[in-house]
Amino acid sequence: MSPKQQRGEETVARVLDAALELYAQSGEAGLTLGAITQAGGVSAGSIYHHFGSLHGVTTALAMRWLGRLLGELAAALERADDARTGIHAIVRTYLDFVRAHPAAARLLHSARADHEGMAHAKAIRDSQEARLSPIAAWIDARREAGELAALPTPVIESLVLGPVVGAARRWLSVGDIDLDETTPALQEHIWRSVAP
The missing domain is CATH 1.10.10 (Arc Repressor Mutant, subunit A)
Structure with a gap:
């Protein structure tokens, strides 16, 4: 360089x-x-x-932290022995990330980020492909092995991340949930939603 x-x-x-x-x-x-x-x-x-532009700074900041979150999720899945421990790891890793980086998590879960995500979803996915591919490949492999429900990968992603994102937003905005108590409950409920 x-x-x-x-x-x-x-x-x-x-x-x-x-x-x-x-x-x-x-x-x-x-x-x-x-x-x-x-x-x-x-x-x-x-x-x-x-x-x-100033908007470019905000977008780059969000992409930086999204990449970091996705990298941590992919690394957690690599360490998982089976589908159940992988799903548990995704929930724990996501909520630990939110707790450890609340400002970045607020940005990633902001109305602005939602708007950008809806307006530029394909470009965002393309920019994060290197981090998203291992997650999708893990889901595909576990589904093909019969360890996950026979559902399309985007549906499994939604079933897993939807409740986690909801809990993260609630903790960040209202603060009326305890992440230590919420994590194990979410892990089991989410696992049951994607188990074969």
């Missing part, structure tokens, strides 16, 4: 780190060009050069 490329990557990382900190403090309202340039120690020109 050339020194110029390295400096560019460092600038991108500083901007995204600053943007997440500002989001944690003030939500989307805190993500202004002035606040990011000041917190990240970069120029407005650098932001436009690397991200194209």
